[in-house]
Amino acid sequence: MSADEQIGSAREAAEDELVVTFGRLLGVANRLEFLVGRALEQECGISHLMYEVLLILGRAGGPGLAMSAIGRAQVLTTGGVTRLIDRMEAAGLVERADDPADRRGRLVRLTPLGEQTAVRATVLHRDNLRHLLADQLPAEHWDRFAEDLRVLSRAVAKEVPRLR
Amino acid sequence: MSADEQIGSAREAAEDELVVTFGRLLGVANRLEFLVGRALEQECGISHLMYEVLLILGRAGGPGLAMSAIGRAQVLTTGGVTRLIDRMEAAGLVERADDPADRRGRLVRLTPLGEQTAVRATVLHRDNLRHLLADQLPAEHWDRFAEDLRVLSRAVAKEVPRLR
C-alpha cells in the first residue's frame, strides 16, 4: 500500500474501483470536450454541442428533426433546445419549419451553410481526435474500447428520462 | 449498408469511427453524470462536482488543498473554483484557512460534516454505479476498459492548460 492510500474514513470509502473508473471517465470526457470544443470554437465558430446537433441533423436529412428529438439525443430540457436552436438559427446554420403533421411542432434542418460547416468541422474534429488519441492505445484496444462503449451507451440511454 | 447510412455530404463526413466513438464517450459521460448527479442531489444535497471535490479533499487530508489545485483537478477557472468553494463553505462542507506558506493562498479542507457527507455520498454513489453499470459488461471487459481509460486519462490531462 503506497503512501497516498493510507486509511482514512473518507479516503477508504472513496477507493472503490468503479467509483474511481467513473471519475476518470468523466474527467477524460470533460477534458476532451474542452480541447476539441476550444478548437471548434476558434476554427468554426461553433460549440461542441452545436457540432453534435449539426451531425444528427445531417444524419437525419429529409424534412428535418423535431425539437424534442434533439433534446433526447443530447441531454437537454425543452427550454435548452429552444435557445440552442435560436442561436444556431441566428448563426444561419439551421432553419425551423412548421411540421405539417403536427401543428404544435417545428422541424429543424440544416441550411447549406450548416451542412458546409458540419463538413468543415468534422475534418478539423477528426484530425484533432486522431492527434490527441490515436497513438495512445493500440488499434485492437480501440476496437474493444469502442465496442464496450457502444454497449454501455445503449444501456445508459434507457435509464435517462425525457427532460421537460 | 443500412438505410440510415446512405451517402450525403455531411453524413459521410461524420461517419468516422473515432468521431462516433468520441460522441458516444461524451454521451455516456453526460447521461451517467445526469443520473448519479440527480441521486446525489436528492439524497445528499450536493452536485456531482461537489462530490468530486469532497473526494479529492478527503484524499489530500492534512492541512488542505489550494484553490488552484482544485481548479486543475476538475477543469475549472479560478473564478469558478472561488464560487464553488463559496457554496460548499456556505453548506458547511469545507472551510478555508490562510496558507501559512503563501499569504496569497487559501487552503481548503473538509469539515467533519464534509467528511461525513463524502462517506455517505460514496456509499450511495457506489451502489448507483453498480446498479447502472456492473451487469452491462463482463468483469474482464471492465478491467480492460478501466486500464485503457487510465492510459487515456494520463495522456489527455497533459494537453489541458491551466485555466485562469
Added chain:
DNA sequence: GAACAATAACTGAGCAGTCAGGTATCTGGG
C-alpha cells in the same frame, strides 16, 4: 363531439460556470 389529460414548443427568473480585470503577494535578475 365535448371535456380532460398529455404533448410540443416557448418564456421569465434563477443559477453555475466563463471571461476579463483587479489587488495582494511572491520570486528572480540586475
Added chain:
DNA sequence: CCCAGATACCTGACTGCTCAGTTATTGTTC
C-alpha cells in the same frame, strides 16, 4: 535591495443552461 513579471485568489458582467409556468394543439374517453 528593488522592481518587473508571475502567481493566487476574488469580483462584475455575461452566457447557457435548468426550472416552472404558459399557450396551442393533439389524443382519449365517455
